[in-house]
Amino acid sequence: MPLRLGCIADDFTGGTDVAAALRRAGLRTALVFGVPDAATELPGDCDAAVVALKSRSTPADEAVADSLAAQKWLWSKGAAQIYFKYCSTFDSTARGNIGPVTDALLDAAGARTTLLCPASPPNGRTVYQGYLFVHDQLLSDSPLRDHPLNPMTDASLPRLTAAQTPHKVGLIDHDTVTRGTGAVRDALLAHEHDGVRHVIADALTDDDLAVLGAASLELPVVTGAAGLAEGLGRAYPTRTGTTHVPVPRTGPAAVLAGSCSARTLEQIARFYAAGLPTHHLDVLAAAAGRDIAAEALAWYDAREPGTPALIYASASPEELAAVQNQLGATAAADQVEQLLGTLAVRLVERGVRRLIVAGGETSGAVTTALGIRTVLVADEADPGVPWTHAVTASGDLALMLKSGNFGAPDLFTRALQETE
Numbered sequence: 001m002p003l004r005l006g007c008i009a010d011d012f013t014g015g016t017d018v019a020a021a022l023r024r025a026g027l028r029t030a031l032v033f034g035v036p037d038a039a040t041e042l043p044g045d046c047d048a049a050v051v052a053l054k055s056r057s058t059p060a061d062e063a064v065a066d067s068l069a070a071q072k073w074l075w076s077k078g079a080a081q082i083y084f085k086y087c088s089t090f091d092s093t094a095r096g097n098i099g100p101v102t103d104a105l106l107d108a109a110g111a112r113t114t115l116l117c118p119a120s121p122p123n124g125r126t127v128y129q130g131y132l133f134v135h136d137q138l139l140s141d142s143p144l145r146d147h148p149l150n151p152m153t154d155a156s157l158p159r160l161t162a163a164q165t166p167h168k169v170g171l172i173d174h175d176t177v178t179r180g181t182g183a184v185r186d187a188l189l190a191h192e193h194d195g196v197r198h199v200i201a202d203a204l205t206d207d208d209l210a211v212l213g214a215a216s217l218e219l220p221v222v223t224g225a226a227g228l229a230e231g232l233g234r235a236y237p238t239r240t241g242t243t244h245v246p247v248p249r250t251g252p253a254a255v256l257a258g259s260c261s262a263r264t265l266e267q268i269a270r271f272y273a274a275g276l277p278t279h280h281l282d283v284l285a286a287a288a289g290r291d292i293a294a295e296a297l298a299w300y301d302a303r304e305p306g307t308p309a310l311i312y313a314s315a316s317p318e319e320l321a322a323v324q325n326q327l328g329a330t331a332a333a334d335q336v337e338q339l340l341g342t343l344a345v346r347l348v349e350r351g352v353r354r355l356i357v358a359g360g361e362t363s364g365a366v367t368t369a370l371g372i373r374t375v376l377v378a379d380e381a382d383p384g385v386p387w388t389h390a391v392t393a394s395g396d397l398a399l400m401l402k403s404g405n406f407g408a409p410d411l412f413t414r415a416l417q418e419t420e
């Protein structure tokens with residue numbers, strides 16, 4: 001069956017998040033890392049494919065070029081509709097990249113109007129009268145106002161969008177959404193008639209997003225966070241085949257952690273507290289010339305086999321500051337990413353069949369090192385954290401790519417319990 005929905009995500013972990021949402025909606029979903037080329041193939045029969053890009057904070061022209069290439073590839077695989085996924089906090093600046101990318105995707109599709117809604121109610125992101133809330137605060141009063149790359153100092157989606165596009169911006173308010181799919185469709189047509197290109201929609205609940213999804217089925221391009229993607233996915237006719245994706249549930253298991261986020265540090269502590277083997281990578285020792293990859297592998301080979309093992313570079317804020325002061329932040333990150341990529345290859349060669357990777361950048365480094373371009377999305381271990389099925393040179397792999405603050409504190413131990 002040809003692909004039905006093609007999704008373009010503006011960052012790596014956003015790609016995993018939206019892929020999990022589409023699978024929850026009943027679509028068999030593949031995830032593609034980076035801009036695909038003519039040789040990139042989908043892993044089998046899929047309803048949806050998500051291309052995960054790194055286009056959130058790159059210059060707008062690069063983000064546009066990568067997104068258009070992804071759109072073209074998704075079309076070549078049969079996708080009838082394109083969903084552009086960005087962050088539920090609308091991370092962007094007046095220069096973009098949400099507006100320029102959306103306009104380019106619409107131009108290429110010959111589409112006049114799109115629906116835009118970043119609401120993600122389970123995460124406390126709601127839209128009312130066009131204002132984006134983070135739990136009980138306006139976006140502009142939330143910690144996102146101090147974001148290091150994209151500080152969000154305005155919560156008005158119409159204003160934020162208008163700053164990023166030369167086209168007209170409109171709103172479908174919550175009152176209309178509560179009147180159902182027909183009312184939203186009529187409002188969309190009225191906006192299109194008035195020459196409005198970007199139609200922002202209010203949504204407070206997943207039911208609102210289901211209404212918006214059903215009303216957007218005919219739009220060539222729809223944009224939002226994972227919530228509206230799920231609403232849209234649920235509006236697609238149920239697939240005839242299975243959505244079940246089998247992944248190895250037994251066999252050697254490992255965690256590689258390069259995320260220094262608070263939640264990852266908690267997950268590592270829980271793994272350690274459960275009495276499971278853990279090994280810390282001493283980044284400063286590596287800089288001083290020690291072969292810490294070889295040391296980690298010797299530790300892995302010497303540990304009692306049969307239990308999951310965790311190898312981590314993750315550091316507390318103080319440790320991280322010390323390493324970054326000595327090596328420089330970028331050089332240190334590059335070194336750690338390369339190290340974890342090498343370790344992933346060596347572990348899989350040693351027979352690891354279940355691998356959890358903690359950290360967005362770290363996940364990128366590990367998939368690249370393993371030569372993995374596409375995976376199929378399987379069951380979620382926690383919201384937004386699915387297992388995936390990957391094929392490597394050494395065999396099939398159950399791979400979980402976890403962004404920094406995702407997953408419950410016991411994720412590592414729970415996810416690696418063997419199940420048949």
Ligand code: ADP
Nearest residue numbers: 259261313315332333336337359360361362404
């Ligand atoms: P998250 O999803 O939590 O943001 P990432 O993997 O995206 O995690 O980012 C963490 C970054 O920190 C990576 O670039 C990683 O290489 C780097 N890093 C991890 N451990 C260390 C360390 N001990 N010293 C310096 N940099 C580190």
